[in-house]
Amino acid sequence: MLDNLTQRLGKVVKTLRGQARLSEDNITDMLREVRMALLEADVALPVVKDFIAGVKEKAVGQEVIGSLTPGQALVGVVHRELTELMGGQSVGLNFATQPPAIMLMAGLQGAGKTTTTAKLGKWLKERQKKKVLTVSCDVYRPAAIEQLKTVAAQAGIDFFPSTGEQKPSAIAAAALDYAKKHYYDVLFVDTAGRLAIDAVMMAEIRELHAQLKPIETLFVVDAMLGQDAVNTAKAFADALPLTGVILTKLDGDSRGGAALSVRHVTGKPLKFAGVGEKLNGLEEFHPERMASRILG
Numbered sequence: 001m002l003d004n005l006t007q008r009l010g011k012v013v014k015t016l017r018g019q020a021r022l023s024e025d026n027i028t029d030m031l032r033e034v035r036m037a038l039l040e041a042d043v044a045l046p047v048v049k050d051f052i053a054g055v056k057e058k059a060v061g062q063e064v065i066g067s068l069t070p071g072q073a074l075v076g077v078v079h080r081e082l083t084e085l086m087g088g089q090s091v092g093l094n095f096a097t098q099p100p101a102i103m104l105m106a107g108l109q110g111a112g113k114t115t116t117t118a119k120l121g122k123w124l125k126e127r128q129k130k131k132v133l134t135v136s137c138d139v140y141r142p143a144a145i146e147q148l149k150t151v152a153a154q155a156g157i158d159f160f161p162s163t164g165e166q167k168p169s170a171i172a173a174a175a176l177d178y179a180k181k182h183y184y185d186v187l188f189v190d191t192a193g194r195l196a197i198d199a200v201m202m203a204e205i206r207e208l209h210a211q212l213k214p215i216e217t218l219f220v221v222d223a224m225l226g227q228d229a230v231n232t233a234k235a236f237a238d239a240l241p242l243t244g245v246i247l248t249k250l251d252g253d254s255r256g257g258a259a260l261s262v263r264h265v266t267g268k269p270l271k272f273a274g275v276g277e278k279l280n281g282l283e284e285f286h287p288e289r290m291a292s293r294i295l296g
């Protein structure tokens with residue numbers, strides 16, 4: 001995939017072939033192409049600006065070694081920086097707590113929280129032999145509770161019932177009590193999302209967080225949101241001490257610029273990626289692969 005960008009850079013620096021160093025002069029035009037590539041991938045503009053400034057600093061003065069063209073050398077620097085910025089290595093879920101390990105799922109309605117809860121539960125059950133319980137605190141949409149019940153059954157994990165008449169805090173307390181008494185390793189708490197950022201939703205999830213003190217507070221965000229992911233991510237990161245991000249719908253046609261934007265805004269690791277509607281459509285997040293995809 002990076003060949004494309006290398007070719008594009010090659011076109012703007014044809015005359016510079018054979019230069020021994022990346023200089024301020026020869027990288028300016030190339031960085032314009034990198035900037036275009038990032039914007040085409042729908043990375044938010046302020047994030048692109050910061051990133052390009054950082055790369056420029058790193059790249060100027062670097063020697064172009066051996067048979068590399070300046071374009072190849074710069075793509076190498078950009079790719080490394082992008083990978084680093086997205087966390088370098090893949091990062092798993094944290095279980096360093098007294099069981100049950102509570103995972104609080106946060107995000108807007110439609111982001112993929114409920115689907116991802118079932119996917120992750122299935123993953124943990126099948127790959128790590130964890131005993132998993134799920135509960136929905138979405139008292140506004142009974143359909144959401146039903147949906148979790150359905151997908152949990154499909155995933156082969158347990159579901160703790162709740163109703164629209166209960167308070168989210170009471171549901172969470174009852175589920176936690178049940179999870180402790182029945183020796184669950186993991187309790188997923190699915191929460192109510194709204195179509196847009198909403199003060200009531202944020203206050204409610206903050207209260208749930210204070211009550212449950214989850215080991216993981218996972219922000220679930222739709223990759224197709226592109227640049228708009230920035231505002232959503234900022235609102236959730238300001239309201240909650242997030243511990244990780246899950247980027248969904250990467251099977252869509254987005255180049256995944258949201259990954260970089262969300263990482264930049266939250267400073268938290270992207271832990272998993274949703275890559276399909278089916279319950280096995282989940283992958284660990286790989287910064288290096290994502291960098292290639294974003295650069296296109």
Ligand code: GDP
Binds near residue numbers: 107109112116252276
């Ligand atoms: P919630 O409102 O945040 O709980 O979102 P849902 O879990 O109900 O998901 C909203 C829609 O997105 C559903 O139709 C899901 O099937 C779909 N969805 C969730 N994750 C993915 C994914 O990784 N890929 C695709 N293609 N669809 C997804």
